[in-house]
Amino acid sequence: AQSVTQPDIHITVSEGASLELRCNYSYGATPYLFWYVQSPGQGLQLLLKYFSGDTLVQGIKGFEAEFKRSQSSFNLRKPSVHWSDAAEYFCAVGSPDTGRRALTFGSGTRLQVQP
Amino acid sequence: DAGITQSPRHKVTETGTPVTLRCHQTENHRYMYWYRQDPGHGLRLIHYSYGVKDTDKGEVSDGYSVSRSKTEDFLLTLESATSSQTSVYFCAISESPTDTQYFGPGTRLTVL
Numbered sequence: 001a002q003s004v005t006q007p008d009i010h011i012t013v014s015e016g017a018s019l020e021l022r023c024n025y026s027y028g029a030t031p032y033l034f035w036y037v038q039s040p041g042q043g044l045q046l047l048l049k050y051f052s053g054d055t056l057v058q059g060i061k062g063f064e065a066e067f068k069r070s071q072s073s074f075n076l077r078k079p080s081v082h083w084s085d086a087a088e089y090f091c092a093v094g095s096p097d098t099g100r101r102a103l104t105f106g107s108g109t110r111l112q113v114q115p
Numbered sequence: 116d117a118g119i120t121q122s123p124r125h126k127v128t129e130t131g132t133p134v135t136l137r138c139h140q141t142e143n144h145r146y147m148y149w150y151r152q153d154p155g156h157g158l159r160l161i162h163y164s165y166g167v168k169d170t171d172k173g174e175v176s177d178g179y180s181v182s183r184s185k186t187e188d189f190l191l192t193l194e195s196a197t198s199s200q201t202s203v204y205f206c207a208i209s210e211s212p213t214d215t216q217y218f219g220p221g222t223r224l225t226v227l
Binding site for chain 2: 004006009032034036042043044045046049051090092094095102103104105106107108
């Protein structure tokens with residue numbers, strides 16, 4: 001069964017500092033990978049996704065993520081964090097085979113941004 | 116933004132009462148999903164639909180049923196609500212099972 005681990009429940013960074021949020025997955029083949037962001041009281045918004053091809057994926061709001069097959073990871077990065085980035089971030093994995101038709105989500109990482 | 120609405124947005128109910136949540140889409144996507152979100156658990160799949168009248172269970176389906184009589188509507192029913200079903204419920208849609216899922220705004224349900 002596929003699974004997703006986000007090891008950091010809560011991260012605090014200073015505004016302007018760089019950010020890396022970790023995501024590790026367990027799946028037998030190459031999965032589809034997603035990062036979503038959720039602001040307080042809101043639904044989930046897609047930041048970026050990886051299906052195939054270039055392992056460095058660019059997303060919205062200046063975020064990027066790198067797929068590393070050897071480490072089963074899909075970490076999210078941003079070079080300079082803004083106060084508006086404070087939110088909860090979810091990594092998710094989907095499988096290419098049609099037997100599994102939904103996403104599996106990690107438990108989320110809450111990002112706090114200090115002024 | 117994908118055209119997804121959920122109703123109601125907030126509901127407080129009592130243990131043992133039936134509750135129905137509605138998800139409505141205007142995107143004509145074939146796949147629709149119901150998730151629940153609880154602290155420390157991320158989002159967990161309750162049920163999903165891959166077409167009109169075609170549904171299947173997710174990982175936390177006990178105590179929930181769903182129906183889809185039209186492409187645009189996906190209903191989630193709690194036959195007899197329990198306090199453990201207090202949660203935020205999200206609907207999502209996608210064109211295919213391997214495509215991006217787009218989420219609705221959520222419904223906050225409190226069972227007293």
